[in-house]
Amino acid sequence: MTDVQTLFKDGFKAFTSGDFAGAIARFESALAADPDHRESLRSIAMAWLRNGDPARAVGYAQRLSELEPTDPMSWSSLSLFLMKAGRPKDAEDAAAKAKLQTWKVQLKESKQAPADAAPAARPLQVLESPSAGPSKPTMPTMPTMPTMPRPPIQPTPNVQKPDDPSAPR
Numbered sequence: 001m002t003d004v005q006t007l008f009k010d011g012f013k014a015f016t017s018g019d020f021a022g023a024i025a026r027f028e029s030a031l032a033a034d035p036d037h038r039e040s041l042r043s044i045a046m047a048w049l050r051n052g053d054p055a056r057a058v059g060y061a062q063r064l065s066e067l068e069p070t071d072p073m074s075w076s077s078l079s080l081f082l083m084k085a086g087r088p089k090d091a092e093d094a095a096a097k098a099k100l101q102t103w104k105v106q107l108k109e110s111k112q113a114p115a116d117a118a119p120a121a122r123p124l125q126v127l128e129s130p131s132a133g134p135s136k137p138t139m140p141t142m143p144t145m146p147t148m149p150r151p152p153i154q155p156t157p158n159v160q161k162p163d164d165p166s167a168p169r
Contacts (some may be wrong), residue, residue, distance in 0.1 A: 004030050007033065011023045011029075011047075038067060041064040042074075049081060049084060052111070054081055057081040057084070058082055064077070065094070071101065073100040075095070075097040
């Protein structure tokens with residue numbers, strides 16, 4: 001019996017050569033041997049999308065998101081497949097989960113950074129160059145926070161009351 005990693009690699013080779021049906025068959029074999037093989041789940045979903053069946057891709061992407069609920073890429077991929085399958089509301093929900101997981105990763109990484117590496121913790125630095133003389137102090141840069149997109153502003157229609165004597169006629 002062939003091992004899961006070999007089946008996955010064979011499927012990946014088929015995928016990169018454009019043989020999506022062959023890739024799907026090999027990824028299916030890998031998943032039969034290990035139903036939780038994440039790379040095979042990720043890849044078979046993309047193969048189904050490229051083979052023209054985004055609805056089948058959704059099922060594999062959902063399974064991957066269940067296995068990796070804190071992985072932003074799993075949710076982002078699911079969002080793409082849902083959109084391609086004609087399910088925009090579900091795609092928006094998955095995209096929101098991807099964004100939330102991204103923020104959690106960024107927050108965790110910022111808490112793990114050493115105190116002397118944090119931009120706000122560094123004092124002003126005076127940089128001197130022997131040829132140019134002393135330079136001005138520089139301010140440390142502040143990290144930027146991700147922002148949520150704002151909905152477009154809709155113009156308010158100019159509505160006049162029918163009994164308004166100041167209304168032009």
